Amino acid sequence: MTGGTVEDSLASRAGRLFAEYRDGDHAKLGDLVRVLTPILWHTARAARLDSATAEDVLQTVWLTLIRKSDTITEPRAVLQWLVISTKREAWKVAKNQTRFRPEHLESTTSDADYGDSIEDTVLRDESDNSLWRHIERLPERCRMLLRVIAFADRPDYAELARALGMPQGSIGPTRGRCLAKLRMALAQDPTWEHR
């Protein structure tokens, strides 16, 4: 990903749709929703919201985007704007939910309760299962970062890391700490035989 050509990425595809929407093609907003719902869904769920609450958060964020669409100066920034807004709204709502506990913030244990307790349903493939176990042991911030960027494209990584409030160099041209931690954990795990 060097060279000066415009790299196609989730952020640039979203930016094009958003620009067309603002130029009066209202149907493009529906396309934008379709393109970005997966990454925003996982952003909200990474904040440990239950399914119904995560849906409400996404609805709020999209309606806010419509109201504030003029304030986004660079269309390509719309992905970043939506991820930041989703994360903030999700944490705001999560704080008000009684099952949220502060220790979740930096939880490094694998038994933290996880929304709909995904790991309970994951006991099939041994490699898949060990990947999951190591993901669960990552610091919360890393887990969120990796979950979100897994739904984006490489040129978007650095921007999304910033949007998620991760320090510079989290991921981008370099691997960053979160992926480094995960790779080390997997390298030391004999049950991990993906490669």
Add this chain to the structure above:
Amino acid sequence: MNESDNDRQLAVEEQLAAEELDAGDFTLLNSLRAHYDEHDPVPDGLVERLQFQITLDALNTEVATLTQLDLAAAGARSATTEAVRTITFTSESLTTMVTLTPLGDGTVRVDGWAAPGAGIRVEVLLADGPRNTYADDDGRFVFEAVPSGLAKFALYVRHDTEFSTVLSPTIEL
């Protein structure tokens, strides 16, 4: 893990972190994506629900919710039941009450009252198209003989120069 092990681990982590992303990382991220897709997929219909909300928002639409449903002969409805029903639905700008009287010939008389609804335009949306009327000064409106079936009411509320639309839930006439 003793302290020097810990230091060594940290040093390795730092070195790994500073390297460029390689094929192994992309494979890992793809596995993560596949994993989350499988175990926490985007709910069915979520995209469509969000798109629908956006459309309603663009039309300045308030979705009214059913607040009361009085069945004169609850549990005894059939094609021939002459049950008169009163349904109330509410949204931010309006409360609307409709009384439905089956006329026995497959049509229903609708007597409605919207508050505050003086002079507003009211539409009943039916399978074969909408019908229009206007509320009187007290907010009362009537549809004489509407074919029974599923319907929605749309009420157009004036706010100075703008209109907003209040949309009722789907109601069986």
